[in-house]
Amino acid sequence: METLMAYVVGLLFTASIYMMLRRSIVKLVIGLIILSNAANLLIFVVAGLTRGAPPLIPEGASEIAGSVADPLPQALILTAIVIAFSVLAFAVVLIRRAYEVVGTDDLDKMKDTDT
Amino acid sequence: MMLLAVLSGFLLAVAVPALYRVAGRHIGWVLALLPALLTAYFASLIPAISGGESLLIRNQWMPGLGVSLDFMVDGLSLVFALLISGIGTFILIYAGSYLKGHKDLARFYVVMLSFMASMLGLVLSDNLITFFVFWELTSITSYMLIGFNHEDAEARKCALQGLFVTAGGGLVLMAGLILLIFITGSYSFSEILASDLAIHEHGYYTAAAVCILVGAFTKSAQVPFHFWLPNAMAAPTPVSAYLHSATMVKAGVYLLARLNSSMDGDALWSNSLMFFGAATMFTGAYLAFSSTGIKKVLAYSTVMALGTLTMLIGAGTEKAIIAFVCVLVAHSLYKGALFMLAGALDHETGTKDITKMGGLRRSMPRTALITCMAALSLAGLPPLFGFVAKELMFESVLNSPAWSWGLLAAAVASSILVVAVAGLVFLKPFFGPARTTPRQPHDAPFAMLIGPAVLTLLALILGVAPFLPAPLVLDAAVSSVYGSGVQTALALWHGVNVPLILSGISLLAGSLLFVAWQRLHPTLHAVNTAGGRVGPEAGYFRFMLGITQIASWQTRVLQNGVLGVYLLILVLVTFGLTGYTLFTRHGFQLDFDFSNGYFYEFGIALLIVAATVFASVTRSRLGSVASVGVLGFGVALIFIHFSAPDLGITQLLVETLTVILLVLVLFKLPPFVNLSSPWERYRDLTVAVFAGAIMTLLMLAALDIQYFDSISSYYIENSYGLAFGKNIVNVILVDFRQLDTLGEIFVLGLAAMGVYSMVKLRAEDQHKA
Numbered sequence: 001m002e003t004l005m006a007y008v009v010g011l012l013f014t015a016s017i018y019m020m021l022r023r024s025i026v027k028l029v030i031g032l033i034i035l036s037n038a039a040n041l042l043i044f045v046v047a048g049l050t051r052g053a054p055p056l057i058p059e060g061a062s063e064i065a066g067s068v069a070d071p072l073p074q075a076l077i078l079t080a081i082v083i084a085f086s087v088l089a090f091a092v093v094l095i096r097r098a099y100e101v102v103g104t105d106d107l108d109k110m111k112d113t114d115t
Numbered sequence: 116m117m118l119l120a121v122l123s124g125f126l127l128a129v130a131v132p133a134l135y136r137v138a139g140r141h142i143g144w145v146l147a148l149l150p151a152l153l154t155a156y157f158a159s160l161i162p163a164i165s166g167g168e169s170l171l172i173r174n175q176w177m178p179g180l181g182v183s184l185d186f187m188v189d190g191l192s193l194v195f196a197l198l199i200s201g202i203g204t205f206i207l208i209y210a211g212s213y214l215k216g217h218k219d220l221a222r223f224y225v226v227m228l229s230f231m232a233s234m235l236g237l238v239l240s241d242n243l244i245t246f247f248v249f250w251e252l253t254s255i256t257s258y259m260l261i262g263f264n265h266e267d268a269e270a271r272k273c274a275l276q277g278l279f280v281t282a283g284g285g286l287v288l289m290a291g292l293i294l295l296i297f298i299t300g301s302y303s304f305s306e307i308l309a310s311d312l313a314i315h316e317h318g319y320y321t322a323a324a325v326c327i328l329v330g331a332f333t334k335s336a337q338v339p340f341h342f343w344l345p346n347a348m349a350a351p352t353p354v355s356a357y358l359h360s361a362t363m364v365k366a367g368v369y370l371l372a373r374l375n376s377s378m379d380g381d382a383l384w385s386n387s388l389m390f391f392g393a394a395t396m397f398t399g400a401y402l403a404f405s406s407t408g409i410k411k412v413l414a415y416s417t418v419m420a421l422g423t424l425t426m427l428i429g430a431g432t433e434k435a436i437i438a439f440v441c442v443l444v445a446h447s448l449y450k451g452a453l454f455m456l457a458g459a460l461d462h463e464t465g466t467k468d469i470t471k472m473g474g475l476r477r478s479m480p481r482t483a484l485i486t487c488m489a490a491l492s493l494a495g496l497p498p499l500f501g502f503v504a505k506e507l508m509f510e511s512v513l514n515s516p517a518w519s520w521g522l523l524a525a526a527v528a529s530s531i532l533v534v535a536v537a538g539l540v541f542l543k544p545f546f547g548p549a550r551t552t553p554r555q556p557h558d559a560p561f562a563m564l565i566g567p568a569v570l571t572l573l574a575l576i577l578g579v580a581p582f583l584p585a586p587l588v589l590d591a592a593v594s595s596v597y598g599s600g601v602q603t604a605l606a607l608w609h610g611v612n613v614p615l616i617l618s619g620i621s622l623l624a625g626s627l628l629f630v631a632w633q634r635l636h637p638t639l640h641a642v643n644t645a646g647g648r649v650g651p652e653a654g655y656f657r658f659m660l661g662i663t664q665i666a667s668w669q670t671r672v673l674q675n676g677v678l679g680v681y682l683l684i685l686v687l688v689t690f691g692l693t694g695y696t697l698f699t700r701h702g703f704q705l706d707f708d709f710s711n712g713y714f715y716e717f718g719i720a721l722l723i724v725a726a727t728v729f730a731s732v733t734r735s736r737l738g739s740v741a742s743v744g745v746l747g748f749g750v751a752l753i754f755i756h757f758s759a760p761d762l763g764i765t766q767l768l769v770e771t772l773t774v775i776l777l778v779l780v781l782f783k784l785p786p787f788v789n790l791s792s793p794w795e796r797y798r799d800l801t802v803a804v805f806a807g808a809i810m811t812l813l814m815l816a817a818l819d820i821q822y823f824d825s826i827s828s829y830y831i832e833n834s835y836g837l838a839f840g841k842n843i844v845n846v847i848l849v850d851f852r853q854l855d856t857l858g859e860i861f862v863l864g865l866a867a868m869g870v871y872s873m874v875k876l877r878a879e880d881q882h883k884a
Contacts, residue, residue, distance in 0.1 A: 001712040005753075006814040008720050012746075014807030015731045017686055021679050021799040023790040026739075026781050028678075030730060033743050033773060037750050042810065044754065044762075046817045047825075054758040057834065057841035064831060069758035071843040072827040077754075077762055078848060079859050085769045086866035092780045093870045105784050107678045 005045040012038035025095050025105045032091065036084035040077045047073035117172040117186045120156055121239055123149060124232025128225045135221040143211015143562065146224055150203035150231065157196045161587050164189055167594040171241060171305055180244075181302045187241035190591025194440065195238035195369055197588070198361040202451045203231045205566025209455050210353035212562035213462060223263060223351070230256035234362045238369055241304050243292045250288065250334075250366060254281040257363050261350040273349040276655065280333050280343040288330020288370075294323035307377055308598075315381035324384055327374065328391075335367030335421045338395045342652035345402075345414040352458030355410060359417045360451030365443070368424045372439065375428050376598030388429025389518060393525040395422025400532035404628070405639035408467045409457045409540065413450065416493065416536055419529055420446040423508060426522065428596070430515045436597045438507035440589060441581075441605070445504040448574040449492035452567035453540060456486045459563045460544060465553030469539060474549030478556040481564060483545045488571040492578070494537035494625070495530060495618065500577035502618075503605055505530060509614035527621055534625020535632065542629070581605035683802060690806040693813065701816045716756065723749040734787055737778075744774040761844050 016038055019031030047070045055071035057064055095105075102110055127149050131142075138145045163170055169189035176184045188196075210227065214220050233252035240246040255278070262274030298317045299307045307314075314320055331337075336344035344364060348355055358364060371388065378384040399418030406412045420442065427439040459482055461467050464475070476483040488499065495505030512522045558564075577584065582605055593601045609615065628635075647653060673684070697703070709717075726745035733739050747770030755763035791799070830847050840846035848856050 001709075001716055002818050003706050003815065004709045004712055004717070004720055006706075006811050006818065008723055009814060010807040010811030011724055012727055012807075013810045014803045015727045016803075017682075017806050018799055018803035019731055021682055021803065023679065024787055026736060026784055026787070029777070029781065030739055030743055034727060034730070034746065037746060038810075040762075041750060041753065042814060044757070044759070046814055048818075049757045051757060054760050055831065055843040056760075057843070059841075062835045068831065068843075070825060070827045071830055071847055072825070074759045074762055074844045075847040075852065077759075078765055078844065079855065081762070081765050081769055083859060083862055085773065086863045088773060089776060090866040090869050092776055093873045096780050096783060097873050097876065099784050106790055108790075110676075110678075 001049055002045055005041065005049070009038055009041050009045060012041065023107050025099070025107055025110075028107065029088070029092060029095065032088060036080070036088075040080055040084075043073050043077055043080070116156075117188070117239070118174050118184060120153055121186065121232060121236045123153070124228045124235065128228040128232070131224045131228065132221045135224070140211070140215060142220065142224065143208045146211075146228065147204045147207040149228070150200040150207060153200035153235070154197060154204060157193060157200060160188055160193060164193055164591050165587050167591050167600050169305060169595065176245070181242075182244045183242050183302075184245055185241035185303060186239045187303075187305050188239060189595040190588055190593070191369070191372055191595040192238045194444065194588055194592045195361075195365065196235055198365075198444070198447045199231060199234050199238065202357065202361040202447060202566075202570070205451070205455070205569060206353050206357045208562050209356070209458070209566045210351070212560050213353055213458055214351060219263070223260075226256055226259045226263075227354070227357075230260060230357075230362070234366070237366055243296060243302050243304065246304070247285075247289055247292055251282065251285050253363055253366060254278060254285055254334075257281070257347075257354075257358060260354040260358070261347045263351055263354065264349070267349070270349040273343075273346040277343045277347050279659075280340055280655070284330045284333025284340070287326045287333075291323050291326025291328075291330055294319045294326065298323060304373060307374075308595075314377055315384070320381075321383065324378065324381070327370070328384075328387055331367035331370045332391060332425075333367070334370075335364050335425065336395075336418050337367075337391050337422065337425055338398050339651035339654075341395060341398060341418045342650070342655065344418055345406075345411055348408075348410045348414050352410070352454060352461065355414070356451050356454030356458065359414065359454060360447045364417065364421055365447075368421060368428070368443070371425060371428050372596045375431065375436075375596055385429045385431050386517065388425050389515070389522060390429075392422045392424070392426025392429055393518075393522050395419070396426060396529045397525045398422070400529035400536070402643070403536045404532045404539075404632075405636070405643055407470050407636075409460065409469050409544070410454070410467055412469070412536055412539055413453055413457055416533060417446075417450055419533065420450070423526075423529070426525075427508065427511060430511055430522070432511055432514060432516065433593075433597055433601055434507065434514055435511035436593050437589075437601070437603050437605075438504065438511045439596065440592045441500070441504035441507050444577070444584075445492060445500045445574065448570045448577075449489045449499075449501055452485065452489040452570040452574075453493065455563065455567045456482060456489065457540075459559035459567075462563070463554060463559055464556045469543045471550060472544035472552060473547040474545070475556055476545040477549070479545070479558045481558050485564065485567045485571055486541050486545065488575060489567065490537040490541035492571070492574045493540070494534045494622070496622070498575065498578045498607055499571075500574045500581065503578060503581045503607060505618065506609065506614045507605075509617050513613060527617055530618075530621040531624040531628060534622055535628040538626070538629035539632065578607060581607055679799075683799075686802055686806055690809045694805075694809040697809070697813055697816060701820070703812050704815060704819070705812075706815050706819075719749055719752050719756070723753075736781065736787055739787075740774060740777045740781070743777075744770055747773065759844075761842070 012034055016031045016034035019027045019034065022028065022031070050067075050069040053066065053068045055064075055068045055074065098110065099105055104110065127146065131146070134145060135142050160170065167190065169187055172186040172188070174184040174186075176182050207224070207227065210223065211220075214223060217223070230253060233249050233256055236249035237246060237253060240249055258274050258278040261277050262271050264270045295307070295314075296302055298314055298319050299310060299312060301307050301310070315324075333340045344359075347358060350358070396419050399415050399420070399422055403412050403415030403419060406415060423442055424439055424446075427435045427442065457467075460472065460475070460479075463479065463482075464472060466472065492499035492501030495501045509523075509526060512526045513519060515522050589603055589605075590601060593603055723746055726742040726749060730739045730742040730746065733742070747766060751763045751766035751770065754760075754766055830843055830851060834840055834843045834846045838846045838850040840850065
């Protein structure tokens with residue numbers, strides 16, 4: 001399954017970079033969202049996929065008997081999801097504001113500092 | 116005590132603005148107390164070192180890095196410390212009068228005291244790193260001093276030039292010092308000097324020596340870096356007097372003298388010192404003779420003296436080192452005096468051009484008398500100390516181990532020119548027909564004459580009785596440069612010998628040159644203008660111009676404001692380097708083994724792929740946003756299915772919010788239109804496919820190999836025992852790595868504030884409209 005996901009993540013990166021290279025600012029944002037998903041999946045998959053064994057200590061026990069999914073990448077991704085969302089929220093509002101001031105959504109026309 | 120002595124300048128500098136309010140126009144006298152006290156303190160150390168010993172004062176600073184505020188006092192550093200604090204005393208008094216009523220007088224003293232303290236630290240440091248820190252401090256403070264009149268564009272330009280040359284040389288010097296530390300394994304001058312390690316046999320030696328030489332040459336204005344020094348004349352005269360006489364430019368000479376006994380005996384070291392020293396000596400003397408501004412004349416004669424000093428260190432014989440110390444002291448005394456006198460002339464007559472002055476001896480008799488003495492010392496005439504120094508210089512050049520005739524020719528030519536220069540400095544302004552100057556000339560005030568008077572008096576005493584300082588500091592200073600004990604026996608009169616004859620010749624020829632100056636001058640001026648076009652200064656300007664041209668070209672290409680280009684470069688560089696590393700370290704291996712998946716997992720993967728492709732190709736904004744949502748939910752399913760329930764929950768929540776946010780905000784923007792040409796789209800697609808392929812290969816490689824064991828077992832084992840939590844992911848976030856989570860909360864808070872303020876901004880705009 002990890003092998004298949006490697007190709008899926010590769011496709012996600014391709015799509016995100018292609019979208020970020022577009023001139024429309026909305027497509028840039030879409031590319032950004034895909035990119036953060038791709039990065040999260042990358043970390044998740046590379047750490048190894050485990051079915052049905054979440055890193056939770058069962059009720060009444062004080063440690064885990066068998067093997068569980070690696071909790072560390074999960075903690076990293078949890079942080080990354082939240083940060084990505086905050087960046088996205090900021091970017092979206094900024095873009096909205098930039099469109100109001102500059103009057104275009106074409107990134108190539110937003111290259112002067114004095115607009 | 117020593118620590119306080121070195122740092123007191125910085126401490127007092129902090130207090131200057133407050134003191135200025137109290138002391139007002141007497142500030143110069145008040146502040147001069149500090150260097151006067153320091154001079155007394157350093158003088159009290161003379162008995163301790165006069166036998167050739169050295170004092171070490173240790174202070175910890177950053178012991179882990181081998182950096183300490185260790186100070187070493189031996190003959191050489193004490194001579195320098197005495198000159199710095201002694202001349203500094205008079206400079207501070209002088210500046211109070213010279214810059215009387217200047218609006219930035221307090222700022223001047225702040226920088227001046229810091230400069231003095233840096234210079235003291237430089238000559239007294241034992242630790243190489245501390246030495247370098249003080250070295251750079253002198254570059255920076257002198258930059259602020261040269262550019263003191265910062266509203267004048269020319270002054271700013273000259274200050275920047277001085278900074279570029281000296282700080283650039285400083286960087287090279289740093290490399291040299293680090294190499295020296297590698298070679299000797301020691302951070303301390305005293306240990307390096309005491310060790311009998313053959314430094315010049317080490318493999319790094321050539322590089323270290325060249326770097327140190329470049330550093331010292333830039334600081335001490337040796338050819339071809341001599342051009343910054345005359346331009347430093349943009350500074351107020353007290354600064355010039357100080358920079359030229361005892362400080363700044365002497366720092367490089369100090370370093371050369373300091374390391375000489377360790378490097379001695381190496382041909383590279385002594386030959387380059389002799390060659391560049393002699394070249395600088397002659398160039399300086401010639402340029403001094405062909406200039407008309409009194410400060411320029413003096414500045415070039417400093418270049419000449421610095422060349423002489425470097426050459427003498429290079430010659431390296433016992434005689435040459437004695438001559439070195441004598442020239443050093445003599446030059447500091449007369450140059451400090453002459454600069455202050457030149458400032459007085461400028462101050463009282465209103466012009467710097469010696470061709471516009473004449474007959475001033477009647478209106479400025481006291482200034483004339485002191486200038487006469489100082490100029491005699493410059494020209495090297497008895498009974499001044501300059502004469503003793505020059506005789507010694509001739510003698511050591513005659514006995515030089517190499518290139519004796521070449522050095523002698525340069526030395527005689529220079530001293531002929533210097534006699535003429537001394538004539539220019541003294542005879543031109545004070546004798547001949549009186550000329551009208553911009554201001555009605557009268558004698559300079561007491562505060563401006565005391566310094567030159569004391570300094571020339573010292574030069575006279577040392578000239579008449581040159582044996583006086585020998586047992587005190589001279590022997591010790593010579594010994595610390597030469598490397599072993601030396602007994603000097605100086606005398607004013609040696610009887611008729613070769614040096615005396617040479618002196619006579621140069622006096623005669625110099626007088627003739629002086630008489631012919633008026634006629635020679637237009638020719639010299641033309642030659643210098645022509646030479647200036649190809650000289651090192653022109654090279655400096657071309658270099659600076661080149662830097663700005665490269666910068667603007669680079670900005671045009673890289674910083675053109677088009678986001679797409681930035682991204683393309685970023686992506687290509689990042690993924691290109693990643694791919695290259697992957698290929699060389701691991702190789703590319705594709706793997707098509709999908710056998711360990713269930714069919715519904717393939718279903719989720721297919722969903723993600725379909726959503727991504729649709730989001731990228733659709734023309735509908737709503738379709739694009741919705742399929743990005745589908746993508747996010749697909750990822751959430753992956754998380755949940757593969758044992759990450761927390762991630763799944765968070766992802767679902769965030770994805771929902773994202774879609775709502777996009778729908779709310781982005782629909783106020785215009786719909787998608789095709790902005791790019793097909794060529795651009797294919798180019799972008801190629802780059803994107805390349806990046807995606809690299810990521811896939813990287814992941815396949817990462818799945819294939821495991822360099823280290825996972826560190827997760829610690830968290831799994833200790834989650835309940837140490838942190839009393841059963842959800843290990845949560846425990847990691849809020850307990851084991853809580854500081855990271857705090858950082859995350861901080862980022863969220865910032866983003867929230869940014870969003871809020873921008874929304875509010877918009878509301879206000881609408882309100883206004």
